[in-house]
Amino acid sequence: MTVNEMAASAHAANTLIDAPALWPAQGHTPTVVGRQLVIDRGEGSYVYTDDGRRLFDGTAGLWHANIGHGNPELAQVAHEQMLKLETYHTFARFTNDKAVVLGELLAGISPIERSKVILNSGGSDAIDVACKLARRHWQREGRTTKKIILSREFAYHGLHAYGTSIAGLEFNREGYGTESLVPETARISFNDAAQVEALIAQVGAKNIAALVTEPVQGTGGVNPPEPGYFEAIQRLCRQHEILLIVDEVITGFGRLGTMFASERYGLEPDMVTFAKGVTSGYAPLGGVLVSPRIWEPFYVDSADTPIFRHGATYAGHATASAVAIRHLEILERENLVPRVSELEAVLRTALTGLAQRQGAVTEVRVAGLLGGVSLAGHLNAVQICDDLIELGFISRPLRGNTLQISPPFIISDEELTGYVAAIEHAIVERENR
Template sequence: MSYKNENEAAPITGPALWSAQAHLPSVLGRQLIIERAEGGYVFTTDGRRLFDGTAGLWHANVGHARPELADAAHAQMLRLETYHVFGRYLNDRAVELGERLAAMSPVDDPKVILNSGGSDAIDVACKLARRHWQHAGHGDKTVILSREFAYHGLHAYGTSIAGLDFNRDGYGTESLVPETARVSTYDIDAVERTVHEIGADHIAALVAEPIQGTGGVITPAPGYLEGLQRICRENDILLIIDEVITGFGRTGHMFATERYGLQPDLITFAKGVTSGYAPLGGVLVAPHVWQPFYRDSDRTPMFRHGATYSGHATACAVALRNLDILDEEKLVPRVGELEQLLVRELDALAGHEAVVETRVAGLLGGVGLVDDVSAEAVTDELVEHGFVTRPLRGNTVQISPPFITTDDELRQLVAAIGAVLDARAAR
């Protein structure tokens, strides 16, 4: 049954594909269709060549259209496209990738859960945190805390713990999963007060991005992340670090937990593990969380996780080759070099009358603009200059190009932002 409001405007026509994360009346008729890519550039069906200043959605770390990754997928598909990893069954590529990730993990002696992406990983991590406490006999520990302005994907749990309120709006309740709450992104004392108000005996886990991406490239205040870890340790709360964006080199370290000296209980990852060449994500699980599910006992429980494509053999083969490229081309140290250049370039831009502040951590940059200069309008104009960027919360322009970016390309990207701001100021 449908209900028609006679006063509603007629729908706008467009392609059959329903665009993701889009206010459709605002984008229909002016969408850019990408048909191919090479290195740090994408090409549209209407003939534009655009520098990919966002690495897609923060993921194209080794650049686009790498033949090595296509070859890895091709060879794997000819041998075994995939086989599930349920029960007794595994596939060799999933086992190999699990061992590789465990060896490089900042969590000692982890188990590795593989799935199809970052939203999957968050769902699994939040469920595992609650399952952990239920099995331990702490049945009241069900609340998942997350930070204001946080983004953790858009599955049911990711939607529920979103710190961007608009991602939770419109579903009839404040949170799809009811036992969630937000804490301050800046004030560690306020976080501690929230924990005490809710009661630590009700809180299963706290989820945090080390650097908030979609929230506006928000870098942590000195001591903030360490404070979150302390609060979790003192109150028997699991700390889940969301490294979906930051994992695999984006901060100049393989994991941002290494940059900030953290030891979380679970780490979620995705994007950079394959550089977006195949959909794959997962969770690194610390021993005190995984061991109760591995004991040889009649009372040992199951943790019921997994989907058809968990441990997808071709995705795992691509991930393994992608990790090789990061090592062979020394791309993680290269991010450290690009970070220093980006800091210098944005420092020069910071004095512009339209700029409130600039933020950098690794090859993650944000340019916060004054209220009367729209970040969305600026990013639209940058397309006309040959650059892809994105508007983020806080009226922020995102900068996060591939790791293969040259010094000149990074300078040109920042200069283009300055040129657009100058042109707008001159109007």
């Protein structure tokens, strides 16, 4: 290497070292630093960069901005709550009024009858609590070998220790010195129920505490369930006394045209995790809906009743809870969940046409207002997403060279078809280069 080449290399390294202090999330730093888009404003289905670009938010942030950006009603409710009481913890004898009200509202719409509600700060928190509670349940029952948590290939369940451990995306589990941060985990097929049955037999049902699944896989590529898959999964869970945990962090609160995807697919979970859509991202909030089978032993009026040691400083945060309460009112008042069913038909028609016209589109998948567009290998989903930015639209590359489609519920039919048209334009332009 020449002196000039070494100097250039050192300069490049220093450029990265001197980058902004904020560490980019989920990004390859050398290819991200210097190219980041700074979003400083949002309005409806659009966001704006600090250099003045207007972008259609085709991913609703990270699947969460269901009622769009900049809603003044939610901002006002947060302002008023902070002036009254920003928050107070919910440990032991203490709670706060907004957390109590939200708990009742969530129990009332839960796909689990007579559910109790554990509140926390997000989806990763919720997964950690649900997996711990599954193990706690079986230990309390005296079934001490039931420790293993099953999850599906290509699954994403956040990035806390448990979420990392049960990830079905291998790259999220790599680099920590062991195959799984929490050792008692195993992956099952994402669509082959016979393979799931075989793995249960191999591992031994006596060793399995729970099975965790997304109703529709999100980051894994927008994968709806194969016909009959969930019916078989539920049968196996009942037959082998395996708790069923349904991760509705993305699909909850209307994303599939029902309040919870469990309703759409006829799922009867023991626990449901939720986050994102409960506030449309206006405040960080998540939680777990828990079935009577699990919570009742912790509510027995006895000195011997066990304690489940869950809870965090911001669990049941009063301002976040106030925002969630008003957000649920908006969903109902504006009929946004039924609107998703209408938009699903529009999206399905648009994507079917796209696949018919463009041979570079190998598959399209739709469930509610979730869409995935898989591309042939000669195209790169990352590059297509970059091209879409230049056209004024946001998508995101997912597993399987797939483009994410998950815009806010408030979009018009024309905006949705225009978004798909922009994707087609970007594909055609890449094909012609």
